[in-house]
Amino acid sequence: MTESNPLLSPGIKRQFQIYEAGLQGRAPAHPISVDELARRAEEVLAPEAFGYLAGGAGAEETMRSNREAFRRRRIVPRMLRDVSRRDTGVEVLGMRLPAPLMLAPIGVQSILHEQAELAVARAAAALGVPMILSTASSRTIEEVAAAMGDAPRWFQLYWPRSDELAASFLRRAEAAGYRAVVVTLDTYLLSWRERDLQHAYLPFLRGEGVANYYSDPVFRAEAGVDPVREPGRAFEHFAHVFSDPSRTWADLARLREATRLPILLKGVLHPDDARRAVDQGAAGVVVSNHGGRQLDGAVAALDALPGVVDAVGDRAAVLFDGGIRRGADVLKAMALGARCVLLGRPYCYGLAVGGEQGVRDVLANLEADIDLTLGLSGCASFAELGRGHLVESRSDPSATVP
Ligand SMILES: Cc1cc2nc3c(=O)[nH]c(=O)nc-3n(C[C@H](O)[C@H](O)[C@H](O)COP(=O)(O)O)c2cc1C
Numbered sequence: 001m002t003e004s005n006p007l008l009s010p011g012i013k014r015q016f017q018i019y020e021a022g023l024q025g026r027a028p029a030h031p032i033s034v035d036e037l038a039r040r041a042e043e044v045l046a047p048e049a050f051g052y053l054a055g056g057a058g059a060e061e062t063m064r065s066n067r068e069a070f071r072r073r074r075i076v077p078r079m080l081r082d083v084s085r086r087d088t089g090v091e092v093l094g095m096r097l098p099a100p101l102m103l104a105p106i107g108v109q110s111i112l113h114e115q116a117e118l119a120v121a122r123a124a125a126a127l128g129v130p131m132i133l134s135t136a137s138s139r140t141i142e143e144v145a146a147a148m149g150d151a152p153r154w155f156q157l158y159w160p161r162s163d164e165l166a167a168s169f170l171r172r173a174e175a176a177g178y179r180a181v182v183v184t185l186d187t188y189l190l191s192w193r194e195r196d197l198q199h200a201y202l203p204f205l206r207g208e209g210v211a212n213y214y215s216d217p218v219f220r221a222e223a224g225v226d227p228v229r230e231p232g233r234a235f236e237h238f239a240h241v242f243s244d245p246s247r248t249w250a251d252l253a254r255l256r257e258a259t260r261l262p263i264l265l266k267g268v269l270h271p272d273d274a275r276r277a278v279d280q281g282a283a284g285v286v287v288s289n290h291g292g293r294q295l296d297g298a299v300a301a302l303d304a305l306p307g308v309v310d311a312v313g314d315r316a317a318v319l320f321d322g323g324i325r326r327g328a329d330v331l332k333a334m335a336l337g338a339r340c341v342l343l344g345r346p347y348c349y350g351l352a353v354g355g356e357q358g359v360r361d362v363l364a365n366l367e368a369d370i371d372l373t374l375g376l377s378g379c380a381s382f383a384e385l386g387r388g389h390l391v392e393s394r395s396d397p398s399a400t401v402p
C-alpha cells in the first residue's frame with residue numbers, strides 16, 4: 001500500500017518498507033549503520049583483506065580527519081519552507097542523477113567477494129547510481145560494461161608510464177560505453193601502509209587487480225610475454241608500467257588528445273591545482289585524499305573543498321570524496337559546493353557482507369537518508385542549500401585524546 005503512493009518520497013518509502021517488514025517479524029538483512037556493517041565485514045573477510053579495505057596510510061591521521069571534519073560542521077536547518085515534495089536530483093556533466101551520489105573507483109574487489117565488480121555494477125545499475133570502474137579492477141572494462149546494460153558508468157584511469165597503454169585503456173573504455181574518465185593523480189607512489197606491511201599483503205603480488213592490464217593488447221605487446229604462461233614476468237612489467245612519478249602538468253595535453261571523453265582529475269586538494277586543471281581543459285576535479293590512504297598528514301578532504309570550489313567557480317564540476325557515511329555527510333559536502341559525492345568503503349562493506357544485495361541495501365539506505373536529511377534541513381532541492389546552512393564548531397566535541 002505504501003509502496004504505490006506516489007506522494008511518498010524515496011526516504012519515507014524506504015522507512016515504511018523496513019518498518020512493515022518488521023511487523024511481519026522480518027529484520028533488515030544487513031546492518032543499517034555503516035559502522036556496524038564494517039564490523040560485520042571484518043567478521044567475514046580475511047584479516048589482511050579487511051585491513052587493506054579499512055586501512056589508511058601511516059598513523060591514519062588523515063583517514064580519521066576526514067570523518068572529524070564532518071563532525072566539526074553542523075547543519076542549521078530552516079523551518080516552515082514547504083518541503084512536502086523534494087527532489088534530491090542533481091546534474092553532473094550533462095547526466096541527471098537521482099541523488100548526488102556515485103560509486104568511487106575501488107580496485108581489486110575480488111578480495112572482498114567472489115562476484116567482485118560485477119555485483120557492484122549490477123547494484124549500481126539497478127539504483128541508477130553511476131559506477132566509476134577502477135583501472136585496477138578484478139573484472140575487465142568490457143565484463144563490467146556488459147553487466148550494466150546502458151546504465152551510467154565512468155572509467156578511472158591510473159595514468160601508466162606508457163602513453164600507448166593509456167590510449168588503449170581509453171579506447172576500450174570509450175568502446176564499452178563509459179562516459180567520462182577520472183584520472184587519479186595521487187597514487188604515483190604507493191604510500192606507507194602499516195596494516196598491509198604488518199600482514200605482508202599486497203593484492204597485486206597475488207595476481208589481483210591486473211585484469212585490465214593482462215587482457216590489453218598493448219600491454220601484452222609491450223610486456224613481450226603471455227601473462228598466463230609467464231605470470232612472474234608479466235607482473236614485473238605491470239609494476240614497471242603502473243605509474244610514472246615523473247609526470248607533470250605538461251603531460252596532460254597528450255592525455256586529452258587520446259580521448260573524446262571528458263576528463264576529471266581526482267586527488268586535487270590545492271586551489272591552485274584545481275585552477276590549473278580547469279585551465280588545461282578538465283571538465284571537473286574530485287577533491288579527495290584517497291580516503292586517507294596516500295599522504296598521511298594531508299588535509300581533511302572536506303576542509304579542502306571550499307577553497308577548490310571558490311577557485312573553480314562555475315567553470316567545471318567539483319566532486320568530492322572521503323568520509324561519506326550517511327545523509328548528513330552528503331548534505332554538508334553539498335552545502336560546501338560539491339556537485340555530487342563519491343561513496344567509497346561503505347559500498348565495499350556491503351559487497352563483502354551481502355554481495356549485490358548488500359551493495360543495493362547500502363545505496364537504498366543512503367538515498368533514503370539523503371532525502372530525509374535534505375527535507376529536515378528545510379530544503380526541497382539541493383539548489384536551495386548553501387554555506388549558510390552550516391556552522392563550524394571550534395573543536396570536535398567527540399574528539400578523544402588517546
Ligand atoms: C580498498 C580501496 C581501493 C581503492 N582503489 C582505488 C582505485 O583503484 N582508484 C582510485 O582512484 N581510488 C581508489 N580508492 C580511493 C577511493 O576512490 C576513494 O577516494 C576513497 O575510498 C573515498 O573515501 P571513503 O572510503 O572514506 O569513502 C580506493 C579506496 C579503497 C578503500
Ligand SMILES: O=C(O)C(=O)c1ccccc1
Nearest residue numbers: 107108136187209290293
Ligand atoms: O589501494 C588503493 O588505495 C588504491 O588506490 C589502489 C591502487 C592500485 C591498485 C588498486 C588499488
